[in-house]
Amino acid sequence: MIHPALIKKQRLILFISLLLILATIVIGLGMGSASVSYDRLLHILLGQGTFKEEFVLFSIRLPRILITLLAGMALAVSGAILQGITRNDLADPGIIGINSGAGVAIAVFFLFFPIEAGSFVYMIPLVGFLGAVLTACLIYLLAFNKNSGLQPVRVVLIGVGFSTALSGAMIVLISSAERTKVDFIAQWIAGNIWGTDWPFIWALLPWLIVLIPFTLYKANRLNLLGLSEPVAIGVGLSIEKERIILLLTAVALAASAVSVTGGISFIGLMAPHIAKALVGPRNQLFIPVAILLGGWLLLFADTIGRNLIEPSGVPAGIMVSLIGAPYFVYLLLKK
Template sequence: MKRPNGTYVGGGRPGIGRPVAVMAAAAVMIAMTTLISLNTGFIRLSPVDVLRTLLGAGTEQQTLILFEFRLPRIVLSILAGAGLALAGSILQSVSRNALADPGILGINAGAGLMVVLVVAYFPGNESIPVYALPLLAFAGAGAAAAVIFALSYIRGKGLSTTQLILSGVGISAGIGAAMLVLTIRLDPNEYQFVSLWLAGTIWGTSWTFVKALLPWLAVLVPLLLIKARTLDVLTTSDETAVGLGASISRERFIVLGAAVALAGACVALGGNIAFIGLVAPHLARRLVGPRHGALLPISALLGGLLLLAADTIGRSILQPEEIPTGIVVAVIGAPYFIYLLVKLRTSS
């Protein structure tokens, strides 16, 4: 159920059938969007050509286009969307703030600052240590998150939801200013890359980026799924959580650390994408309720679907030009954020 102030607490269990049906529907939609995305690009491939190439019967050009250019970007979009959605779901639950999102809270900005630093101090994109980027981004995102949560904590009252949003916006603005200063020393090619990354372009278009992101998801996603019951407890009041035997500080540190790491890795390798972590968890809650056993996997599937769909739209709507995926997501997410803000204000 939802509290009047927009935060969530554990409610009735929606039953096994509905979550399974929603997950199956989301998986089918991801598969369909993937087929559409494989057929989208400057060089068009018919659905028959796509299927033939996937089965190994395509031409050399078709195989190169599909397996070396489009599939890595599609897989990275799905993985990054899933990771950002999971991170947003955790942040909303633990902070008990319906507006929490890695992009809105400035966590993406902290990760982005590290990416800009790497680009600024390495002479070319080929020399960027791809496998080190998630770790560096985690350091930046973790530092930003630590400052934001420290500024939002009120002794004796816990986290202030209003302070959380204000601190996130302020820290994000400060980091954005620092990134602008850093871009002054970039050459034109590096500046173009940074500007596209800041706009939310999916810039990891090779299997190397997928391989760099997979270990983070392989470790952190199961950890968060295991913590589903603990998260149900953490969404209640601190007194109730302690009464149920939860070690609040330790468990919060673990799940928040995992959420920040997920967001940092996805932003570093996928691009500066906001609002996926806001919209996907809200959609999942409307579909299956607040129980994290169903909420987390469905949020991940919806996040992957949303980011893949946004990337496909961005690549196809103005061909041969490309609209950054982050802009497409913002067109959807920004109005939804305003709607939530108005809704929470009227219900408080």
């Protein structure tokens, strides 16, 4: 049974997180090269703005904000799952190579397969998922020991190796590509939010609508997987079956997110850790908090980055890495 005081604390933190998200959205809607007056925002949202104001808000800023928010949520849940099934606090889809696997698959698809604009938007999350699944399976097989089970430290070490190798493969792919296609892949590597139109939201949203509630449904299984294997087996949990199902869920969430945002790391590391520090390690409590924190962190990083340097700004992936890399080192030393 969860203590009522913890539930009350969780609800307060969720409320504060929602306020942070709303405040960042409002600030982001008004900031940019074509500034929009804040006292005009409500009028524009109600359809009472000029053509220019409505174009800037509904065609440029709002889709990007929603994409960034949804992708941050997906990456946070993916990181929470990976940390649970590997029992490793340093697991993150970007750090252990899953994002890179998705990126290589998307780059190959983009460079070598004929693409129709209409189907491309909906195909890239699926292509990213296939590349990420293949990478995750290889990492899992190499980190698994039949005598002692999954080795948490090996997961991170092998994952970092895969991430480096796949980044090298991406550079090889770029070297033989056309200039316009190289620009796209370079943006992806840097974590530049490139999928900023409404169709990308409709491509990403179904994955989150299905997989986030599924993860919350499996929260108690994640609690058990966080215990030692003999205890989990003792309560009747099919460890390998649950790990594989949850691993596929984490991979799908990460791949769907990075397919439209580019190579974003550290959100899946930071959001679950901050959430655990606030409400404790029980998955039913911290995953909802991590969802909102992950969305806000990526949204905040992108809002700062795109307004920092004119005209193109700093990619969100770089901004997140500036925060996340020191945090990763801190966790590495602490754990």
